Amino acid sequence: MPMKTPLRALVIGAGMAGLTAARILEDHGLSARILDKGRVPGGRISTRTSSEGWSMDHGAPFFTARDPAFRRQVEAWAAAGIAAPWTGRIGYLPRHGDVEPASEATRWVGVPGMRAVPLRMARALDVRTGVEVAPLVGPAAGGEASAGSGRWVVAGDAYDLVLVTAPPAQASVLLGAAHPGFAATLAGVGMRPCWALMLRIRRRGGRPGILPWDALFLKDHPVFRWVARDSSKPGRDEDGRAGDPVESWVLHAAPGWSEHHLEHEDIRVAGTLAAEFMALVGRLGGKAGGPAVDLLVETARAHRWRYAAPEDAAAPGEPAHPGRCLWDAAAGIGVAGDALGGGRVEGAFLSGAALAREVLVSTGAGSPPR
Ligand SMILES: Cc1cc2nc3c(=O)[nH]c(=O)nc-3n(C[C@H](O)[C@H](O)[C@H](O)COP(=O)(O)OP(=O)(O)OC[C@H]3O[C@@H](n4cnc5c(N)ncnc54)[C@H](O)[C@@H]3O)c2cc1C
Known part of the structure; x- marks a missing residue:
């Protein structure tokens, strides 16, 4: 019996949002490729390793987990030994006065560096780094996104869907010609x-x-x-x-x-x-x-x-944008990232997951995760 061709998705950006979206799509039978202009996956979750032998987390220093789905994910990372709570003495210095202890929230870090988390997420995915995607052109044809339509041609390959997870200013440039509506929405999001x-x-x-x-x-x-x-x-x-x-x-x-x-x-x-x-x-x-x-x-x-x-990070746990993502089923194009998901690593995860869910629902490709 001939194999059914899976929908082919391109994810632009190998940060937390892109890696999360790609993982979910792959888990539901789609084929996802990630392109990122960086040298390694992770985006703003980043660890600098020097030739002198030291390494430091120079992007997000830690993350918190409030949403139950993200908490489950963080616990799985902890069980795999790539994340652990940071029990350091953390203080809060007001403008005037002395240092006082900061809130007791559990602060998670990647182990042995923050980058361990995105590196593990990328391991079983088709991630190509060092590829800067040029502003998108297309889609090549109308109609619903269907497997094999190859409506989006990006960096020489054809895809049925494109998910953009670059920060808003960059995403807006990528989408300027292909989806002026999304580009305009993103242009208004300050970072x-x-x-x-x-x-x-x-x-x-x-x-x-x-x-x-x-x-x-x-x-x-x-x-x-x-x-x-x-x-x-x-x-x-x-x-x-x-x-x-x-x-x-x-x-x-x-x-x-x-x-x-x-x-x-x-x-x-x-x-x-x-x-x-x-x-x-x-x-x-x-x-x-x-x-x-x-x-x-x-x-x-x-x-x-x-x-x-x-600029206006939402309150912890609150989405910055209704639905935490943008998705145009007819064009087969969507946007995710922390700026839509509520800021922070958790917001990026929730935004990537929300966009993957939209794709699965509208293409009927699988049952969306809860
Ligand atoms: C200094 C700093 C401190 C932070 N502190 C915290 C904190 O304490 N707690 C917390 O939870 N979060 C913190 N954050 C925020 C957190 O890092 C982000 O919210 C989260 O990592 C964003 O993930 P993302 O996938 O949305 O975006 P990103 O991680 O930015 O990923 C987007 C990716 O898109 C790629 N890209 C962009 N344009 C293109 C293109 N044209 N072609 C190919 N690839 C492209 C980029 O290279 C990047 O890898 C901090 C961030 C920074 C920088």
């Missing part, structure tokens, strides 16, 4: 940038830990909104080996500061943020137990995230 700094700091002369906190949320701070000792996360290399210990810190500049310095050179940004961090350590130093002068910055690398987070 804010974030300069991230990866720091390696040596503690000399028996100086105690740099701060008595593993991470701080900073409220209304002119420079930072988050600083974290990356090496305090589970499964990371310990700071201290032989000799003076070295701590790994990742700092996120506040959105306003990042916007103001957006086009500055990374070396200049690295120097400024490192100096600002040392000033912060000095300010909190009286309580931290050691002078900043005993600290030696060995490495400072800055990374610019032009589209770090949606």
Whole structure:
């Protein structure tokens, strides 16, 4: 008996939204290929590994899980050993006053780095990295998306459906000619940038830990909104080996500061943020137990995230867009991503899952997941 040809879907973007959508479509008998312009899958869930042997999470530092479906998924990652709760001492620094403990929410991290999660998700999927998709042209014909229609020709291959999961500004460019309606909707979704700094700091002369906190949320701070000792996360290399210990810190500049310095050179940004961090350590130093002068910055690398987070992140658990995705069944094209799903890793997961569900329902390709 001849095999039924599966619907062929192209997913643009191998971040959490794209990987989730592709996994669900594959589980329901569709064929999904992912193209991503990055060097490795993961998008904004990212771990920088250096030739000097260190690695740090310079994108999303952790994620929370509130929705039951996402919680089930996170528990499966934990059971597989690629995610674990981060039980660091996490504080909250108000504009005026002292550090206080942050909320008790469970904060999950990938193990041994955040990237472990998308790498595992990508493993059993057809993911091609280093491929930047040009603005879409098409669809080549009208009618319902049907298997073998090959209505979308992208990077030399024909697909029945296209799912776009790039951040809104990039997705809007991809869709400008192919779906002006979606392009216009996405053009109106603002994203804010974030300069991230990866720091390696040596503690000399028996100086105690740099701060008595593993991470701080900073409220209304002119420079930072988050600083974290990356090496305090589970499964990371310990700071201290032989000799003076070295701590790994990742700092996120506040959105306003990042916007103001957006086009500055990374070396200049690295120097400024490192100096600002040392000033912060000095300010909190009286309580931290050691002078900043005993600290030696060995490495400072800055990374610019032009589209770090949606401007108006929805309240945790709330979708930013009704249905968490955009889907045009007649054209066989859809959009997912954190900006539609409510921000954050969880929002990206829920958005990718919502779009896959729309595809399954409208094409009758399988029963949608709950
Ligand atoms: C500094 C920072 C801090 C964060 N902090 C947190 C946090 O504490 N908690 C939390 O839950 N979340 C956090 N986030 C947000 C979280 O990382 C995102 O919400 C989530 O990873 C978004 O996933 P996504 O799939 O929607 O998009 P992305 O991860 O951005 O994936 C989109 C992909 O599309 C690809 N792409 C774009 N254009 C093209 C093209 N033309 N051709 C091919 N590929 C293309 C990109 O390369 C990218 O890989 C943070 C993000 C950053 C940057």
